[in-house]
Amino acid sequence: MTFIFLTGTITFAQQYFPLRGYVYSTDNEPLQNASVRVFDLQTGTQTNEAGQYELSLEQGLHRISVSYLGFLPQTIEIVIDSSTIYNFFLEPDEKVLSEVVVNVKKKDYSYEVIKNVIENKERWQNQFQTLAAKTYVKSVEEIISLKPQKEDEKEENKNPFMADSLPNMNFFEANIQHFQSLPNKQKEERTGVKKFGDIHDLYYTSTTDGQFDLYQNLQVVEKLGENALISPFSTVGYLGYKFKLLETYHNGERLVYRIQVKPKELGNSLYEGEVEVLDGLWAIHKVKLSVPKRLLIEYNSFSFEQEYEFVQDKRVVTKEMFEWKLKGGGETKNGRTEVSHSDFVFDSTYAKNFFGPEVGVTTAEAYKRDSSYWENIRPKPLNSTERAVVKAKELEEIRLNSKEYLDSVDAIYNKVTPLKVLWSGVGHINRAKKVDWRFGSLPELLNPVAIGGWRVQYRIQYMKRFENRKRIDVTPYLNYGFLNKDLRGFINFNFLYNPIRQSSIFASAGQGFDVINGNATISDIIRRNNFYINTGLNLSHRTELFNGFYFNTQLQWNKREDFGDFKFSRLGDELFEQNEPVSFPTTKIFKTNFRIEFTPGQKYLREPNEKIVLGSRWPTFSLRSNFGFNSDNGLKKAFNYTEFNVSQYFNVGIFGTSEYRMALGKFMDTTRLAPMDYQYQRGGDPIWFSPNMYTYQLIPQTFSTFDWFFESHYEHQFNGFLTSKVPLLNKTGIRTVGGAGLLYVPERKYQYSELYAGANRVFRLGKSRFRLGAYYVVSQSNKDGIRSGFKFSLEPYNRDKNTWSF
Known part of the structure; x- marks a missing residue:
């Protein structure tokens, strides 16, 4: 009550009175939009069409200034203790008027205009x-x-509704x-x-x-x-x-x-x-x-x-x-x-x-x-050219959607020709049922560089679309190896059942060759010791539970075997030294994988039966947990791995764009781990600048972790902020970039950090944009000391996401 009373007392003590009047020139012309400022209150107003102004001022002394372009400003001090009328008469400023009317020192006055x-x-x-x-x-x-265009191309691309x-x-x-x-x-x-x-x-x-x-x-x-x-x-x-x-x-x-x-x-x-x-x-x-x-x-x-x-x-x-x-x-x-x-x-x-x-x-x-x-x-009609083009396109659209035309297109598409068999592959479409089949071509039959030498393979694709953008894809695949006389294959099934939420079910079953470490370096990923024989079933589901929150689940059963007495071609022996396959006991395992991903404030556009994500100004947070159970004799715990990630790509105004990613991972249980279940820290490639948000450039070799680790990555692309200001260099289109990374693995007592700086340039190849980069990297670790080296990269521009990524 005391506070309310005091507040009311103070408010009552502050009395306000109107100050009104006119602003005229000395020739008695009203000056519309003249500026009337109260210095001590940092407030003001402008005159209306009649040159009139009005202010409500607290009782007391005030300093009032009036200004208008082309006239000398006028300042007065006035005591307000009741309703007051005061008229201003401004004298012309001959200097400013000459600058406005005559082409003299106009540049100088332009700065005053921008300032205003x-x-x-x-x-x-x-x-x-x-x-x-x-x-x-x-x-x-x-x-x-x-x-x-050649004559045959002109005839082929000719639109009967479009005049030449x-x-x-x-x-x-x-x-x-x-x-x-x-x-x-x-x-x-x-x-x-x-x-x-x-x-x-x-x-x-x-x-x-x-x-x-x-x-x-x-x-x-x-x-x-x-x-x-x-x-x-x-x-x-x-x-x-x-x-x-x-x-x-x-x-x-x-x-x-x-x-x-x-x-x-x-x-x-x-x-x-x-x-x-x-x-x-x-x-x-x-x-x-x-x-x-x-x-x-x-x-x-x-x-x-x-x-x-x-x-x-x-x-x-x-x-x-x-x-x-x-x-x-x-x-x-x-x-x-x-x-x-x-x-x-x-x-x-x-x-x-x-x-x-x-x-x-x-x-x-x-x-x-x-x-x-x-x-x-x-708001206004199309011009004659636009009108003619739109009319022709509308007629063409009617024709392209007519049953007669669609049947003729289907007949051409479904026709088997030697060229399709030998090169592009054969297809068959039933537009009425929205079903499309695709059969591989002859060149796709042979794979000369497969594991174990030459293999013959064949793939069939089946796709069915629905009116509401739902889609079913089924792909069976078989391959046979001549050297080992082995038949392998799989079948994949994918059902996009909710296009708005990007909800889909994926299932696969079969046997084939799989990699132990999918993040291996370029020089190691095709070595024999990175492959094994995998037989299994896989069922996964992905959906958006609410805006920006995605939930992924996966169930797998796998039988993992080494190659045993499998025969390999001589090509691998010629490419690599000590290129021997890895040997490990056969394991049968049941795995579950849960992953949640959340981007707060995710903005999007909604089309009929489609959602277009535009991004967010907030980071993306993700958490995944993998659980493994040995299934040789019942289900027994094998391992449990959990990882938390936060990442973001954002604009830094005129200074460019930045991106970072941090991850914290840990094995909660390592009762029985096979090599393909390990968590790997990727080694650097000799020349290639590997994906910088997920790898480090100068770690000597890939290694595994079985406890917890912390990794962080940061990169800033100046996008020409620095080089565009340098004469001659700015004409080259070269841009600068810098970044850093940190890795900490306590179980190995290993700490690694790196800094890099480089330059890149955007160039066009056909209709696509690419960014070619060169970098100098310096690293320090408690195991290998200080190392340095040059790296190179090549990145395509993703037009749909406005990012540089594959």
Whole structure:
């Protein structure tokens, strides 16, 4: 009660009074959007169209400043003890006016304009708490072949509905209801989708592709590159950019500054182009910027434009355009996406969990929209070329889905030809039943480098699809060895029964050759002592129990045998010295494997019968436990192994990307272990830079652990942050990388650590991107002292995951 009483007393003592008035020029012209600031309270306002202002001020002395572009600022000190009226009359600043009207020192004033935008951007960032808008997207990509087609290829690829004069084009359009909640939550609902051709390279087929909010200091657009971009209106923008005022013009009654934006120095995180700013409001009007080529991975060039407008007194982006160029595989792709935002609704109330991990959903009806739907929702009609291409593609789609055409395609596919038998393999499809058979070709029959010499083998694949993306795959496989006259084989069965949760059941049975250590080095993995004969049954299940939480279970029964008197070919003797198979007692074992994997905050898009995972800003945690039971005479405990992992890949702004992984593993029980049940620490390869999140580069040889161990790995890719600033070197496209690793194995009293630094370069081979790297590694261990060496790597770019991985 005392606290409430005191609080009420203090509140009562703080009296506020209005201060109002007008801001005019000395010629009695009202000055709209003049800035009225209260220094001691760090607050203020702007004048309206009549030049009027109003403030509510606490009783006492205040210092008030009024400023307007082209006029001398005015500052007064005034005592507020009642309702007060005070009018300001500002005198013209001839120097500033000459800079604005005449092309003199415009560059100097452009810095003042940018400074005003930075000081006022918080106002435009916090105009609303939530936003909903209708977003229309049209993306077109024209494909220009750089290789002249042969006449027979032209005839084979000819589309009867496409005139020769029409371009080869990928096309996409969508009608999206977009929702946003400050500071960074968003969601979309795609209610209409039309697409033709390959849309993988098209930018902004979803609002989740990335947004260029230039009021934010940094923009991270993973689909373009791995580093963040610095906005020209960043609080540190002055350090990276130089500005030049190109012109001023009027947009209605408002003066607009058109300013050139250029990087001060070489780099891969700075835009180049133009921005337009509204005078007095200090708000962005338009932008036209290009992304530095050094940042891009997939595209050869990329630029974008934005237009801002007032909607319900809120300043929002209403139009966007993205343009790109992509070269490779003997063709050039020129793309353009136009985006229109309309029907804005601000500060609506949404359910508590509305903005959750599901950031986008495509309705089942979205792909079924007819032509009249698109005619009604397009902000402007398609141009004549687009209209002709879409019409031709629609007719082609009707033809391609007709029973007559599908039957003819099936007849061609099912026809047995000498070329199929000798090279590609024979297939048989029944489209009505959604069944597909695949039979191996003659070259697949022979395997000259198999264990034990030449083997004849044959594989058959059966697949059945369902309307809801469920799928069954069955693969039987047999092989026969000439040298040992032995027949082996297996059958695999996989049933994807819930595509949304990626739930599947896998089963296999058979006998074949298996590896003891699947993580062996390249030089050891094909040695005879890494193989054994495995007969067994395997049943596994994987599902997502809830978003980001995956549960994997596996049951196995195996009979593991060494090769005994098995005969080997001479090839292994010529490749390796002391290439003898391992000898061990035959074991029969029953194993269970449980693994849980959890990524908090996993974001995803939901398509009809499909879930597309976008990633998370949180690490991934996993825990697995393997239990083994000897089954020679009943079930007896053999071993128990448990391992905990945490890993994460994340962006570090303009400085590049980082990745780490840590693992802690331990055998809880080692009553009876066979070599294939060991936990191995992989040795380094002589030249190859092995997968750095799971291996160490300079451990002399692979060894096993039977108690507990700790391992950690870290790598940072600068992605050109350093080299792009160095003249000449920046033209080579070379990027730098650094990393470290630590391994601790108490049972061996072994400690190992390593540091490495290197350089890599991205290059294109056909339509694929690869990263070639060279590294210098230094290691230290209490067993082998200090070692060092050079390593090399080659990594492909995974376009689906936007990562470098196989």
